[in-house]
Amino acid sequence: MMRSVLPVLTVVAVILAAWYVACVPMNARWAQDQAARAGVELSLPELVADTLSQQRPRLPAPHQVLEEFWNSTWVEETQGRRGIVNTGTLSNRSLVFHGWVTLSATLLGFAMGTGLGLLLAIGIVHNRAMDRSVMPWAIASQTIPIIALAPMIIVVLNAVGVSGLIPKALIAAYLSFFPVVVGMVKGFRAPDAMQLDLLRTYNASGAETFFKLRLPASMPYLFASLKIGVAAALVGIIVAELPTGAVAGLGARLLAGSYFGQTLQIWSALVAAAILAAMLVGIVGLAQRLTLRRMGMAA
Amino acid sequence: MSAEATPVIEARGLNLVFDTADGQVQALKDVDLTIRKGDFVSFIGPSGCGKTTFLRVVADLEQPTGGTVTVNGMTPEAARKARAYGYVFQAAGLYPWRTIAGNVRLPLEIMGYSRAEQAERVARVLELVELTGFEKKYPWQLSGGMQQRASIARALAFDADILLMDEPFGALDEIVRDRLNEELLRLWRRTGKTIGFVTHSIPEAVYLSTRIVVMSPRPGRITDVIESPLPVERPLDIRDTPEFIAVAHRVREGLREGHSYDE
Numbered sequence: 001m002m003r004s005v006l007p008v009l010t011v012v013a014v015i016l017a018a019w020y021v022a023c024v025p026m027n028a029r030w031a032q033d034q035a036a037r038a039g040v041e042l043s044l045p046e047l048v049a050d051t052l053s054q055q056r057p058r059l060p061a062p063h064q065v066l067e068e069f070w071n072s073t074w075v076e077e078t079q080g081r082r083g084i085v086n087t088g089t090l091s092n093r094s095l096v097f098h099g100w101v102t103l104s105a106t107l108l109g110f111a112m113g114t115g116l117g118l119l120l121a122i123g124i125v126h127n128r129a130m131d132r133s134v135m136p137w138a139i140a141s142q143t144i145p146i147i148a149l150a151p152m153i154i155v156v157l158n159a160v161g162v163s164g165l166i167p168k169a170l171i172a173a174y175l176s177f178f179p180v181v182v183g184m185v186k187g188f189r190a191p192d193a194m195q196l197d198l199l200r201t202y203n204a205s206g207a208e209t210f211f212k213l214r215l216p217a218s219m220p221y222l223f224a225s226l227k228i229g230v231a232a233a234l235v236g237i238i239v240a241e242l243p244t245g246a247v248a249g250l251g252a253r254l255l256a257g258s259y260f261g262q263t264l265q266i267w268s269a270l271v272a273a274a275i276l277a278a279m280l281v282g283i284v285g286l287a288q289r290l291t292l293r294r295m296g297m298a299a
Numbered sequence: 300m301s302a303e304a305t306p307v308i309e310a311r312g313l314n315l316v317f318d319t320a321d322g323q324v325q326a327l328k329d330v331d332l333t334i335r336k337g338d339f340v341s342f343i344g345p346s347g348c349g350k351t352t353f354l355r356v357v358a359d360l361e362q363p364t365g366g367t368v369t370v371n372g373m374t375p376e377a378a379r380k381a382r383a384y385g386y387v388f389q390a391a392g393l394y395p396w397r398t399i400a401g402n403v404r405l406p407l408e409i410m411g412y413s414r415a416e417q418a419e420r421v422a423r424v425l426e427l428v429e430l431t432g433f434e435k436k437y438p439w440q441l442s443g444g445m446q447q448r449a450s451i452a453r454a455l456a457f458d459a460d461i462l463l464m465d466e467p468f469g470a471l472d473e474i475v476r477d478r479l480n481e482e483l484l485r486l487w488r489r490t491g492k493t494i495g496f497v498t499h500s501i502p503e504a505v506y507l508s509t510r511i512v513v514m515s516p517r518p519g520r521i522t523d524v525i526e527s528p529l530p531v532e533r534p535l536d537i538r539d540t541p542e543f544i545a546v547a548h549r550v551r552e553g554l555r556e557g558h559s560y561d562e
Contacts, residue, residue: 201386202409295396296437
């Protein structure tokens with residue numbers, strides 16, 4: 001345990017140290033301008049102290065980000081006027097609320113993308129025409145920057161009366177189906193010729209071959225794909241939240257933060273997004289371990 | 300074994316030409332062969348002599364380009380659909396996500412046996428290959444020889460009369476191979492199955508077979524068919540008897556003949 005924790009902590013410590021060091025030059029200009037306006041000279045310790053405690057720093061220090069994150073989650077919900085303790089509903093100023101908005105859309109989009117990816121992969125593996133025709137289009141679809149496509153999808157769907165969760169989920173699905181298709185085509189084709197011949201000698205049907213051989217053989221590929229897919233879905237949702245008029249979701253928080261120069265808000269939303277991503281990937285990893293252990297393929 | 304026994308596999312003028320990037324390869328040329336009920340027939344020859352291809356044609360895994368072959372009086376396709384044979388491949392090819400019992404059960408699930416019968420048959424064939432007690436182990440927990448025995452059990456599970464074995468012990472060391480050869484002979488005597496057995500090893504072929512088919516490559520063809528004079532009961536040290544050595548010598552001669560124009 002200690003042996004695996006120590007290297008991780010070392011890396012974290014190095015990153016934090018570099019972050020603190022970077023804060024000084026990044027925020028020094030503002031500190032000195034303020035000091036010059038007030039007609040005072042800043043000593044080095046004073047300068048450093050100021051760069052790490054500004055209201056709207058160019059680069060906020062880690063402890064500022066954590067403080068803001070804490071304030072906009074726990075403190076906001078427990079003590080805030082609109083928090084869950086006072087009103088019974090999540091505050092629209094808290095990252096818990098925005099994180100949930102993003103998470104629910106991510107899960108829906110991820111489920112849609114995974115389903116689509118699996119269906120396409122099954123089609124590609126079993127149908128020659130699909131094998132030749134689908135993959136180029138799937139690859140082409142991923143060459144279009146999602147940031148350009150997302151607003152169009154939102155606008156077009158809005159025009160036909162679809163709004164809310166679905167357009168965002170579609171964008172997430174658009175990003176997350178791809179790794180699933182690529183991974184699962186490889187996974188379904190993982191059985192070698194000998195294993196397929198064996199089932200042929202049993203006169204097994206296509207469905208039996210799929211469920212008894214191709215599907216179980218593809219499990220390691222499935223989870224690798226799902227990890228990439230779930231992270232891609234989260235990115236898709238955050239991107240989709242940027243042009244929606246930005247009322248709710250971590251993407252909206254990022255956008256609002258950048259409108260008003262609230263760097264602390266931006267960074268704490270980023271932290272929330274990172275925590276969300278780590279949780280999602282962690283859950284997929286856990287599902288992978290449990291599944292493979294049950295299948296006797298100790299991972 | 301006896302001359303009046305019914306033919307199980309009959310090939311007449313069998314030809315198979317593969318189209319490859321380097322042109323056509325004649326894998327089988329004018330192969331005539333009859334395998335009778337209860338025969339243990341070994342196919343021996345260098346790589347590319349068509350011994351595996353012949354087995355695969357019988358199993359309907361390859362299509363001949365000329366001639367005919369019947370299995371139990373049917374086409375290979377009909378025989379395959381009637382589940383007339385069990386096939387053992389070079390590698391054990393057990394599913395890593397299934398236990399040994401689960402692997403042996405695989406053909407039974409596909410062929411629609413009842414759960415009770417599946418359990419009964421799995422227990423019986425695992426006992427036959429001496430793997431009782433390993434039902435719940437996963438393949439990676441077993442040695443290579445044990446894995447190959449499990450794959451033989453899998454081929455035996457649905458009681459096909461014919462067992463086709465494509466170099467099943469090729470990847471095993473000689474000590475394990477000797478033991479499995481002994482076990483295979485015992486199993487053959489107990490079950491009375493007809494066995495087609497592809498091998499690279501002269502001692503293995505001579506030790507196991509009632510008949511030895513010697514083949515040579517380019518084009519793949521039969522150069523000799525040897526009826527073994529050895530008795531049915533064969534302890535391992537039969538390999539030191541003059542009869543055994545004589546048969547092995549004839550096999551070696553046949554192989555050399557087929558090889559004379561290259562190398």
